[in-house]
Amino acid sequence: xxxxxxxxxxMSVQEAETVTLSCTYDTSESDYYLFWYKQPxxxxxxxxxxxxxxxxxxxxxxxFSVNFQKAAKSFSLKISDSQLGxxxxxxxxxxxxxxxxxxxxxIFGKGTKLSVKP
Amino acid sequence: xxxxxxxxxxEVTEMGQEVTLRxxxxxxxxxxxxxxxxxMRGLELLIYFNNNVPIDDSGMPEDRFSAxxxxxxxxxxKIQPSEPRDSAVYFCASSRRETQYFGPGTRLLVx
Numbered sequence: 177x178x179x180x181x182x183x184x185x186x187m188s189v190q191e192a193e194t195v196t197l198s199c200t201y202d203t204s205e206s207d208y209y210l211f212w213y214k215q216p217x218x219x220x221x222x223x224x225x226x227x228x229x230x231x232x233x234x235x236x237x238x239x240f241s242v243n244f245q246k247a248a249k250s251f252s253l254k255i256s257d258s259q260l261g262x263x264x265x266x267x268x269x270x271x272x273x274x275x276x277x278x279x280x281x282x283i284f285g286k287g288t289k290l291s292v293k294p
Numbered sequence: 295x296x297x298x299x300x301x302x303x304x305e306v307t308e309m310g311q312e313v314t315l316r317x318x319x320x321x322x323x324x325x326x327x328x329x330x331x332x333x334m335r336g337l338e339l340l341i342y343f344n345n346n347v348p349i350d351d352s353g354m355p356e357d358r359f360s361a362x363x364x365x366x367x368x369x370x371x372k373i374q375p376s377e378p379r380d381s382a383v384y385f386c387a388s389s390r391r392e393t394q395y396f397g398p399g400t401r402l403l404v405x
Contacts, residue, residue: 203316223393286336
């Protein structure tokens with residue numbers, strides 16, 4: 177079974193600085209997808225970024241980028257120029273690349289709570 | 295697109311009452327998921343549907359929980375009878391392929 181581990185329960189960053197959130201996963205599959213979701217105090221789950229395992233290029237969305245190391249099964253999220261609105265819980269998630277049977281669900285890590293200091 | 299719509303946003307009820315949570319997925323999406331989030335257990339997948347058919351309901355805690363998807367535009371999650379330990383935020387999410395988009399959630403409090 178696949179697992180997702182976020183080893184940092186809490187992180188803190190100064191406004192305008194850069195922070196990296198860690199995520200590792202375990203799988204025997206070669207085709208899969210990885211995601212980072214953000215959950216601010218409003219509780220809304222917001223998609224931040226996604227990565228296809230077959231793509232070597234790291235995904236980037238504005239100030240958010242990932243460092244995807246497939247061999248190491250590592251998928252970290254880098255937030256540049258941190259803003260107060262980035263304060264939230266961040267969840268790393270895995271999805272199988274298979275579409276049959278019960279493969280469709282996301283497997284979540286336990287989350288990292290990010291605080292941004294003004 | 296309006297995104298995934300959930301109702302109600304907040305629900306307070308008494309133990310033993312029936313609770314029905316509703317979800318409208320994004321148009322064109324063929325997967326629909328129900329999750330529950332608590333401080334103790336984090337995010338849990340309860341059930342998901344593909345083309346209105348339940349695919350995996352192994353996360354449904356017990357017979358008090360039931361979910362239906364009568365058509366591509368609507369799903370319900372029902373708890374009968376409700377108990378205080380059911381208090382949580384319930385999320386609905388939908389996807390067309392691999393990327394899930396979440397609704398705002400329903401915050402349920404069972405007294």
